[in-house]
Amino acid sequence: MIRLEKRTAPSRFWTYAAPVLAVLLTMVCGGLLFAALGNDPFVTIRTIFWDPLFSEFAWYYRPQLLIKGAPLVLIAIGLSFGFRAGVWNIGAEGQYILGAICGAAVGLAFYPTESVFILPLMILAGALGGWAWAMIPGVLRVKFGTNEILVSLMLVYVAQNLLASMALGALRNPEAMGFPGSRNLARYPSATSWINESAGLHWGVVFALIAVIFAYITLSRHIFGFQVRLSGQSPRAARFAGVNPGLLVLICMGVSGGLAGLAGLFEVAGPSGLISIDFNAGYGFTAIIVAFLGRLHPVGIVLAAGLMALTYIGGEIAQSNLRLPAAAIQVLQGMLLFFLLAVDVLTHYRVRLTARGVA
């Protein structure tokens, strides 16, 4: 009989080993899945995890890693504050869309004026858009005790419809002869977020790096980071320590919304270029996996975002080269979170094999 015995303190070894084991298990089960789909599992796994970095076309894929990774890092860093404090913002995807809409709207309003102030204004608008969208579930929770998981998630669908109506209406490119979608901001020098397009470098990468450093210092050195951790572990102790729980919810929602909005703005002003009906690619949801895979730790999040970016890029290669269905890649990403949560049991429990149920 297998018994689980609670550890007195979380295992330090498994805290770090669990993500690695989860990745390995995902590779094994993903391989089985691909085999069942009729692909060679070894070739597929290599295509997804190895080729983007080390194949002969890696020069093309490596910049992609920055492009896919930056929004994941930005969003996941924001979410990690809330997740540590027990504030569950599941709607980063919606905040990401709103950031993109608001930021793009500011940029398009100035078109075709050239000025160094346009991009900073767009960045501000993007962050505010995401922040405001996150404040809706935040304020509702603080004022009326609603569940922020449901509200933030449902607002994603509202945001998607808003996005569609913007792409077809207010923000549509007047010179596109009726085609949906806005002007291309990447081709508007004052508004583009690109720094060096061929290297995959845009301002989102820079902001992601700043966010990581900022989050690391806040969590380990600042009293606010201490309060965030305390609130997540023992809400009553946090209140006793003088933490205002409502304010903490608003700050956590605000930070995650603002960073998600920034990610959306940098995406729309760079890699994506324009507001279109299907502009959002699920970064907001994938970032949830990234946050947990990275142990809600800033450095872990960078590593996890790299891994997820890899599965995105590798998945695309596998789709085009091996004709793997896109859904198979999403299953692979889902598996990763699933295994991580399962393996996490080992961090808090010891597995004991016993002959009989002896207490």
Add this chain to the structure above:
Amino acid sequence: MTTPLLRLDGLTKAYPGVVANKDVSFAIQPSEIHALLGENGAGKSTLVKTIYGLVKPDAGQMHLNGALFEPADPRAARAAGVAMVFQHFSLFDAMNVAENIALGMENPPPQREIAAQVRQVSDHYGLPLDPTRIVGELSAGERQRVEIIRCLLQDPKLLIMDEPTSVLTPQEVTILFATLRRLREAGTAILYISHKLEEIRALCDAATVLQLGQVVGTCDPRATSTREMAELMVGSSLHVPHKAARPEGKVILTLQGLSANAPHRFGTALRNIDLTVRRGEVLGIGGVAGNGQDELVAALSGEIRTGRDMVMMAGKSIGHLGPNARRRLGLLAAPEERMGHAAAPDMTLTENALLTAVARQDLSKRGFVRWGKARDYASAVIKAFDVRTPGPGNTARSLSGGNLQKFVIGREIMQDPLVFVVNQPTWGVDASAAAAIRQALLDLADKGAAVICISQDLDELMEISDRFAALNGGRLTAPRPAQGLSVEQIGLMLGGAHDMEVAHVEG
């Protein structure tokens, strides 16, 4: 001599790093109230869990009525006639008494039948209880009656009671004792766990004393003095806290008409509390659990905000201030629940030191934590209060209850409070640590601080308090000098100075 009801032979149980029971042997006769005495951590809980089938011994045997008794689980123990009333009740607040009792049964009969049985048993044993009442509205004493009746419906031969009086008023204790004596006359044996020696002298026929997992003595409690029993329990002579006479100080804290709504459904609202506390005094506040203790501590610590003028400290209105603003002014508090309220279980002692000491010990600079200083402060508390732990880097969870309590109390006392509010300072703490904590509270008052000590342990309150007041249904009685208060007077204060049953109906 007849065969004993239950005989234990050489019971031994070891856990990693600690031997909970070592070669424990004694016997319980039929129709006997047998006391099991010992400090916290002496192995009483492990022993009764063994008898109740929750723990399997590593060695040794038990015989029930001469037959080998090896319960695999509590169900088997119950089937053999062993029932247990735990110290912490396992009742659902939102259900009524009969429903709660049905939940514990294998094949519950219809509600109506249970209600009839409850009425019958409660009449027979003098335990007043209405089966249709919601448990969340019952007093602690009445909840205990639910647990006892639940056991009695199984018609047990042996009833185990774990610290049954810790939550009762003296009057409720009297009712309980009458019931237990009636049970004894009806032929039921009772294994009675307590460390209240006066009670054991009044009630029990035999006593077995455990120390560090071993039987260190047996005695006839009717013929042994409390002091002798205490020394058997501790294994040395007891340190009695020293209380010095202190001059009357200036008024430091005033409560004026302090009222607050109950923070949650089964909480207690504070109603119109008036109180003045002077420097250099220890004010003891008694009361049965759930009469507003938690809420009063929260209203003083700043976790519950009230009207500005309801709480005044040194002439300043502070009712609207949060915990850290009050700490800066010198009003510190230590709540009852150590794990998860006074301390965060999974955080290190350094982080837990930061939890309340950040304002007064200057542990942050422009919002950034000075971890080195926090670690030094945690180490200082550990050293000064003899907290047994390898160091400040260990988590609060890894400490035993008594050690964590010493840390939590020490953390506040070493911040030099002007007013210190503490709830249940020695709950679940062994006798020597409890004496050390009480001494620390008295020393604090000697230095000129006001100490408000809320406790359910009346002996403790009488030992350290200068004045005594009682909480009942969220109201506070007027404080009286503790010296010369009789048990009857205290009982009346705890009951709200009117008839107890009436008080419960109101409450």
